[in-house]
Amino acid sequence: MNALWLTEAGECASVAWGSDFYKEYRAHKTLDFPFTLHQMRHACATHLLQAGASIREIQQLLGHRELASTEIYTHLTPTRLR
Numbered sequence: 368m369n370a371l372w373l374t375e376a377g378e379c380a381s382v383a384w385g386s387d388f389y390k391e392y393r394a395h396k397t398l399d400f401p402f403t404l405h406q407m408r409h410a411c412a413t414h415l416l417q418a419g420a421s422i423r424e425i426q427q428l429l430g431h432r433e434l435a436s437t438e439i440y441t442h443l444t445p446t447r448l449r
Contacts, residue, residue: 412440 372380372388380388389404412425426437 409440412437416440 370379372385374380374384385404389407408429412429415425415428416422422434422437422440425440426434429437431437
């Protein structure tokens, strides 16, 4: 099974599940600033890169066909590219 997010039942999370999770999370106002699901996806990719994941692994995880689409996540960590 290839999934970044799993449901409580251990199944691959769907887009609808992610949307519901996001709405519930925002309803609890756990964070004191607004954010979107895309920002959450970007943050996860950035943290994975900073933790040592390769850009190719992140590309596969995000489902990007072109590496250039994934490279936008590397602009926060230029030293990682060296």
